[in-house]
Amino acid sequence: MDRLARIEKTLEDAVARGAADGSPPKITEAIRHALFSGGARVRPQLGLAVAEACGDPDPRASAGMAAAIEMLHCASLVHDDLPCFDDADERRGRISVHKAFGEPLAVLAGDALIVMAFETVARGGVASPQRIGGMITSLSRAVGLPHGIVAGQAWESEPDADVSVYHAQKTGALFVGATVGCAIAAGSDPGPWRPLGEKLGAAYQVADDLADAMGGVDDLGKPCGQDEKNGRPTIVAELGLQGAVRKLEMMVRAAADAVPDCNGADELRALVMMQAKRLAPQQAAAKISAA
């Protein structure tokens, strides 16, 4: 089974288990809306590619870890879209969860996805129980305090936020969770895999800011111009458009260079370059190709 198919199957199995045995039906509809909405599965595919580069001795463990990362990504989008944050009516070109199902089910769907993520790691790790603790810890670091997604979002409620810290937490942390967590799932030392997650997450954030500012297709499916509208700190606001494009080029290359030596290193480097190009707005992508 290819990476994407493994991810989709693991997500489908987890949602089906949650929907079983007399579960209230609407929340599962809301979860499905959030989870199966045409997302590119960038983070879990990265995670599985890392696990494969490490030999992937327990594919259930790595698939569980990768799927958990995607669940948390989708949970963060559902809560970010709530009226008290972005108040977004759309996501990925479709109606947002709170607009479609109401605010109570949007809050609960996000909560349920967070819980489901941890449950999926525990279930996936059943044949490698000694690795579950490390995987859970890498997942909670990616999402919680002091430096995960929730911390990043909480900076929006503070009077002063360092733009690079904000981005590292809101976007980079989950990329680190994917590389570190899937290295642990594969029984490898996670330390050497952290820089790849950090650098790719940083590059991805710049690509997303550029898409937002240039009016291209935003990979997250938000209406463009949201960052400016919400007065949010962005790399484009800090460096200007050209500066941000140059920064993206450097960052993609740095991410590819951060792949540690291992059997699958060359393939993984190629994947990083390809993914990063796919995410960049066309003008930026052309520059990266020519560089």
Added chain:
Amino acid sequence: MDRLARIEKTLEDAVARGAADGSPPKITEAIRHALFSGGARVRPQLGLAVAEACGDPDPRASAGMAAAIEMLHCASLVHDDLPCFDDADERRGRISVHKAFGEPLAVLAGDALIVMAFETVARGGVASPQRIGGMITSLSRAVGLPHGIVAGQAWESEPDADVSVYHAQKTGALFVGATVGCAIAAGSDPGPWRPLGEKLGAAYQVADDLADAMGGVDDLGKPCGQDEKNGRPTIVAELGLQGAVRKLEMMVRAAADAVPDCNGADELRALVMMQAKRLAPQQAAAKISAA
């Protein structure tokens, strides 16, 4: 250290770790407000009493599990109080989290507490790594789909809800998580500990409904009459006041009888009777004492 001190220390340590190293400060204030607000710690004390009855061979594991149960309880209260649910201005006689810190930080504090709960189990289980998977699974079952707290809350968005299913999920599930999860933390077979959690959770829900209907002091610190105001299904609405008091008596006795045979069984049965009486409104408590 007594049970309560172990719980408070584990909670304090987890919050301090989340607040370290440049974390955004306001969300930690919101978490502290939610977590240290005079709650009776009923569920984690029950969990530690179960672990002790099982010999408690790894006190860090049981303390982590018990503290995680309390974090999830508090997370559910913070999200339940949000404007889109109960829109409660007060909780335990103090201003609610969203009233004090705003809705964004209330959503995020709840999210952070859910994540912190799983992280705390993984950290507590570091000397018993083979038990972490079971503890994580018991925690996610208590909170997630299909039968945990989130499922219970999601029934409020469905046209038809079975009142006993609703209560079992909104209240009972976390009591089961406490008994089952702490039995696992102590290396015991969790199966025999499930009925105690179920029966005590059910008794506790009746006590809470009675307090709400009789205008006594609600253990959760909600303004009384909330259930009627919110048109919520309650045992009192179903059975009447006297019927609910009789049901509470039966349930407390059934919970005490459900303590499985073990070294600490007698002490645990006495604790169950004492806790349940403490929770009941005075009129009901007098009946239970006389019975």
